[in-house]
Amino acid sequence: MKGRMENKLGSIVIDSNVIATYAGSVAVECFGIVGMAIVNVKDGLVRLLRKDSLERGLSVRIEDNKITIDFHVIVSYGVSISAVADNLFSSVKYRVEEFTGMEVEKINMFVESVRVID
Numbered sequence: 001m002k003g004r005m006e007n008k009l010g011s012i013v014i015d016s017n018v019i020a021t022y023a024g025s026v027a028v029e030c031f032g033i034v035g036m037a038i039v040n041v042k043d044g045l046v047r048l049l050r051k052d053s054l055e056r057g058l059s060v061r062i063e064d065n066k067i068t069i070d071f072h073v074i075v076s077y078g079v080s081i082s083a084v085a086d087n088l089f090s091s092v093k094y095r096v097e098e099f100t101g102m103e104v105e106k107i108n109m110f111v112e113s114v115r116v117i118d
Contacts, residue, residue, distance in 0.1 A: 003062045003102050014100055016062055020055035023069055026095045027058070032084035034074040037112035066105040067096065073109060077116045085109050 003014040024036055036057025061068045069092065075084055093104045 003065050003067070003100060005065070005101055012101075014102075016060040017055060019062075019067060019069075019096065019100060020058055020060045022099055023060065023071075023092055023096050024055050024058055026092050027071055027073065027088055030084065030088045030091050032076050032079040032081075033088065034076050034115045034117065037072045037074045062102070065102050067100070067102055068106040068108075069096070069104065070108045071110065072112050074113045074115050075111055077114050081111060 002016065003019070005012045005014075027033055028035055038056050057072045059070045071088065071092075073088075075081060088109055089107050092107055096104050
């Protein structure tokens with residue numbers, strides 16, 4: 001899926017992988033987020049993703065130039081998940097809308113694990 005914008009000079013097409021990479025980098029900057037997670041379906045194990053593969057921990061869908069993002073995250077032990085979610089939602093919504101020029105319609109956060117940070 002790709003987002004498309006038209007203007008008087010032509011069209012701009014943004015691939016969902018570009019949005020996923022950007023949204024992932026914004027998410028790991030948020031307070032309380034340890035990193036993005038990927039779940040091994042076979043074993044049921046949760047793995048923390050490295051910074052160069054953050055887009056694998058989320059999915060981006062674009063319909064009618066409106067973006068829906070699903071995050072699979074690992075949160076820091078002892079923080080309020082509600083506060084982390086509010087921070088993630090507001091930061092990602094603002095920065096992705098500024099980056100793409102498209103509306104972020106929905107953001108879902110799936111907490112896959114909790115980690116103790118030294």
